[in-house]
Amino acid sequence: MKDRLSDGLYGAGWATVKKLPEPVAAGLGRRIADLAWKRRGKSVLRLEANLARVVPDATPERLAELSKAGMRSYMRYWMESFRLPVWSKERVERxxxxxxxxxxxxxxxxxxxxxxxxxxxxxxxxAGAWATRALGVPFTTVAERLKPETLFDRFVAYRESLGMEVLPHTGGSAFGTLARRLRAGGLVCLVADRDLSAAGTEVTFFGATARMPAGPAMLAQQTGALLLPATLWYDGPVMKGRIHPPVEVPDTGTRAEKTSVMTQAVADVFAAGIAEHPEDWHMLQRLWLADLEERPEREGGTA
Structure with missing residues (x-):
């Protein structure tokens, strides 16, 4: 029942929100965010706990302000995403x-x-729609399998409508397909600040140990592709972003050692971007190893 309800709510969002005038949709998102924040559910508390690591000197009042702004940013993501399929190239560029x-x-x-x-x-x-519509560059990405399967299918169809090729994180040979795309000179985009496999590379992140996916660094080593970290943030009505210089493959070391160095370099870029705009980091799950040890069962994804 819960799975069917989730699928139905997301389906209603895609069907309804894209038909609303943009200011109305934005206002609706803020109201939903504020309601969720006031309820102080598990996701809001986890967001606040994560932000406490990012801004360790923040007072409880400052953390509350950041988590409220973070929920508004998160719901802005959803309101925009529900509307993205009907955005024109000009609207994306703007x-x-x-x-x-x-x-x-x-x-x-x-x-x-x-x-x-x-x-x-x-x-x-x-950012993906900007690449496909503004730059005209299609790309391949990987998505976490969501439950129910119909909800995962919705996300795949949605992202494919934006010009992305979407591979499931599990149940296939995603790494091999990504490597082939890169050897052919293509573009691969991966959300890479949270490890879904429990076999990622350990990094120091805001002074504590976390795991991040090894895939980006391994793909760069194996195919000769450039590895470019990117960071994003909201600035009024515009989303700004920065594509950072390439992370180089070290000249010496084993593959595992090179992967560790490169993944740490990516984590350092992420940390700098998150520290500048903590309210736009939508990490509503446990990330650091110390937090995962407190509750080993995996929490749901953010799609």
Missing amino acids: GVDMKGAHHLEEGLAAGRGVVVALPHLANWDL
Whole structure:
């Protein structure tokens, strides 16, 4: 019943919100966010606990302000995502200001293939729509399998409508397909600040140990593709972003050692971007190993 309800709610969102005038949809998102924040449910408390690591000197009042702003940012992500399929190329271009795009364009022009790694900042789907519609560059990504399967199918169809090729995280050979796309000079975009496999690479993140996916670094090593970290944030009506310089493959070390160095470099870029805009980091799950040890069962994803 819970699965069917979730699927129905998301379906209603995609069907209804995209028909609303944009200011109405934005206002609705803020009201839903404020209601969820006031209820102080598990997701809000987890967001606050995560933000306490990002802003360790924050007072309880400041953390409450950040978590409220964070829930508004998170619901803005959903309101925009429900509307993205009907946004024109011009609307996407108007809504995104991306710095450092030359790193991406030069890498693709050289035929090397490019891996862009992003954290759960602002709206990564909007960044994807910017790549496919504003730059005209299709790309491949990986999505966590959600329950029920019909909900996962909705997300796949939604992202494919934006010009993405979507591979399931489990139940297939995603890594091999990504490697083939990169060897052909293509673009791969991966949300990479939360490990879903429990076999990721350990990094130091805001002074404590966390695991992050090893895939971006391993793909860059195996295929010769550029590895470009990216960060995003909201600034008024516009989502801004920055594509950072490439993370180089170390000259020496084993594959595991190189992966560790590269993943830490990506984590450091993520941390700097999150510290600048903590209210736009949509991490409503446990991330650090110390927190995972307190409650080993895996929490749900943010799609």
